Amino acid sequence: MQIYLDTANVKEIQEGANLGLIDGVTTNPSLVAKEGRSFKEMLLEICKMVDGPISAEVVGVESEAMIKEGRDLAKVHKNIVVKVPLIPEGLRATKKLAAEGIRVNVTLCFSPTQALLAAKAGAWCVSPFIGRLDDVSSDGMALIRQIVTIYKNYDYKTQVLVASVRHPQHVVEAALAGGHICTMPYAVFQQLVKHPLTDIGLKKFLADWDAMGKK
């Protein structure tokens, strides 16, 4: 499973990238607004840090505006994936952008029928928001399983990008469900490697080694 960072914070992205395990980055208008800086300048900086797909979202809500924005964003760097919302206008824009060879991440997906339409429109990936479904007492991971099955049944090439991830267990379940990509906040990424028994075990190994040296 590919691991993406879901942030527009370049410090976090650089730290994650230093480990060499980050396959891509997703941003959204809320994450970009939090940074308070030029969008395109930020995207270029991110593209230099991570050599993989970098999602950048349009803010237009009509297909013509989305197509124009999408073309502009795609020109920023070859690794930019244009993110469009899963509304009828977004699907129309996806079809057009995909036909031009621009990769599209169809975002704000909350149902299997939406995901089916995103694949039919030619999306490069679809982003189901599992955390936000869990927040309203729905089963976010069940949606991932449904989409993975539907895409397999009809051999759609659209990838399932598991988004709105809140904790490591979401990552485990995304991988078990066969999600292609999982995007997560940097704090969740940091938690993936941690285990207290690893720390306790290492401390004991080193203490035993030191004790042998003193004999």
Ligand code: G3P
């Ligand atoms: O980038 C989209 C998604 O991952 C947002 O997550 O935590 O705001 O629901 P969240």
